[in-house]
Each structure stands twice: as structure tokens, then as C-alpha cells.
Amino acid sequence: MERSLETQVSQAVDAWLRWLPRWQPATHRGRSAPCRLCFGSPVLSAAGLGADVPHGVQHGLSTRVKTIVDHAVSDYTARNLPMLQAELDQQATRNRARSYRPSEGLDPEFEGMPLDPDPEPGAPFLFTIAGLAAEADADVPALPPLSAEAKAALRQEVGLADDYANMIGREVCGILLHHRLRIQEAVAEFVEPQIEALLAELTQSLDAPFDPRAGDDTLD
Template sequence: MQRSLETQVDQAVEAWLRWVPRWQPATHRGRVAPCRRCLGSPILSAAGIGSNVPHGVQHGLSTRVKTIVDHAVADYTARNLPMLQSELDQQAARNRSRGYRPAEDLAPEFEGMPLDPDPLPGAPFLFTLAGLADEEAAELPPLPPLSDDAKAALRREVGLADEYANMVGREICGMLLRHRLRVQEAIAHYVEPQIEAMLAELTEALDSPFESDGL
């Protein structure tokens, strides 16, 4: 497993390094709510990505690494946690019956991000992608109820899965340490110049708010 994890982490970092040169600052309004996946992430800290780095750059790597953790936990669950696996299988079958699933098959840079922008005050949306998806989910029949004993057993298995996820996460953090220099070099080369250019443009606009028109 160690070698497999190492290979996956190397591949995730390489994929992120290939993507970073294509990153551009977002021109739309920023969101109010912070990203729970990236805020204070030990994964990003281990990779050398500070909190001052634009969120899109952070999210591209944190999502790729989360996928590795998710796959490792899924494999562990399938081999060791039958009750949790049964619940997950039922939920997966339930989700597959939904015709509209806008959050699936997204690029890593967009996975886990809100489906809709924040509404402008006084200008609500006629509909939202998240709202349409929720409408379909509400029409599905609920999962069968569990007995108290089954609920207790399921909670124990969920706890074991969480412990395993934390263990894998710690291992990955150690593996990311050797990628720090390349990650930071990519940010310095491709990201920071664009931020500096934006700041310079903003400073110029603030210093000269009006066109002179030759006067």
C-alpha cells in the first residue's frame, strides 16, 4: 500500500503542476463562505501552499489528494466494514436513479465547489442547479430504517473508517513534504506574477480614477 500511495501522490502532484500554468485569476465575485476542504488543510500545509495563495490554486491540489484518500478508505471499507459498505451501496444505487446529477464528473478544480454563485441582494435566482438536484433527491424513496443495534454497529464502523482516513492523510502529508520546493516554485513562477499584475493594475486605477482626456 505504501508504494501505491506514494505513486498516487506523485501522480496527483504532477497533474497539478501541469495544470497550474493554465490557472488564471477569477474575474467573478468571491464567495462569502470559506471552502471547508481547503481552509486550514494539513495537506496544503505539507505541500507548501500557504493561506495567501488563491483558493483556486489550493483547491486544485486538495481535491486531487482527497480523491486518493477517498479511494483508500473505499478499499478499506469494502474489505473490512460490511455494514458501512452495505449502506454506501444502497446510497450509491439511490443516487444512480437520479437523472440530474450536476456535481458529478467535474474537473478536480471544480469538484466540491458550490454549483451556483451567491445571489445578488434583491435579485434572487429563478432556479439554481443545486435546487434542481435537491428536487430530484427529494422524490427518491428513503433508505430502509435501521434497528438500534444496527445503528450502533454502523457508528462503530464509521468511526473506524474515519480513523483510517486520518491515518492515510498523515501518511500523505509526509509524502508531500518532498514535493514542497516544486510546488512553491510553480506558484512563484505562474501564480504570483498574475497576482502582482492585478495589484499593480488596481493601484494604477486608484491613483488615476479619471481619464485626463488630454487636459
């Protein structure tokens, strides 16, 4: 029996809550570009995860919810949008033909994240994961071109799929409102203490950037 949307969202939140105790603040440099999935996300607003919550914490929930919406749209497309489904099937076949697919099979916390760190000035990479994936993609034949009429029909079906995705997204946001309390309680228990510890460590290093004994000129 197909699970209800309420059940799927509840299970996604449960999975995120089980993962959250393993979260730790990132120690590498932050990225300059905002995450397209999380930045301004109504899903995160409904869940009560504001801008003061670290992105890694946000991303772990938003990707799980996105999977729910994606599956609902996929089912709708398979039932009602034959031309779009045919195009997606061709693209899926093309993707399976690639010899290197580094972005597939990732845990939700890493889905949609950049494959490579930001480059540092004056220190270019010898190679990048994204570059290797692009090379593998270039070896796969392109999809056959569409006629003008087919393109117009495909755009219409894409619009219908987008409308359905927006409707499911609104329903999911409404359901998430009922989970806000336990989401925020988990953030307070597992996330905020780590952030406070980082801030305390930073404050201490700013107050005493050097060993105070380094300036002691007293001779024995």
C-alpha cells in the same frame, strides 16, 4: 499491481502541475463562506500552499489528494467494514437513480465547489442548479430505516473508517513534504506573476481613478 501511496501522490502533484499553467485569477465576486475542504487543510500546509495562495490554486491540489484518501478508505471499508459498505452501496444505488446529478464527473478543480454563485441582494435567481438537483433527489425513495442496534454498529464502523482516513491523511502529508519545492517553484512561475499584475492594475486604477484629461478646462 496496486500503486503505492507515494506513487499516487506523486502522480497527483504531476497532474496539478500540468494544470497550473492554465489557471487564471477569477474575475467574479468572491464567496463569503470558506471552502470546507481547503480552509485550514493540513494537506495544503504540507504542500506549502499558504493563505496567500489563491483558493482556486489550492483547491486543484486538495481535491486530487482527497481522491487518493477516499480511494484508500473505500478499499479499507470494502475489506473490513461490511455494514458500512452495505450502507454505502445502498446510497450509491440511490444516487444512480437520480435523474439529475450536476456535481458528478467534474474536473478536480471544480469538485466540491458551490453549484451556484452567491445571490445578489434584490436580484433573486429564477432557478438554481442546486435547487434542480434537490428536486431530482426528492423523487428518489429514502433508504430503509435502521434499528437501534444497527445504528450503533454502523457508528462504530464509521469511527474505524474515520481513524483509517486520518492515518492515510497523515501519511499523505508526509509524502507531500517531499514535493514542496517543485510546488512552490510552480506557484512562483505561474501564479505570482498574475497576482502581481492584478495588484499593479489595481494600484494604477486607485492612483488615477478618472481620466486626467477630464479635469482640463483649457479652451482652445
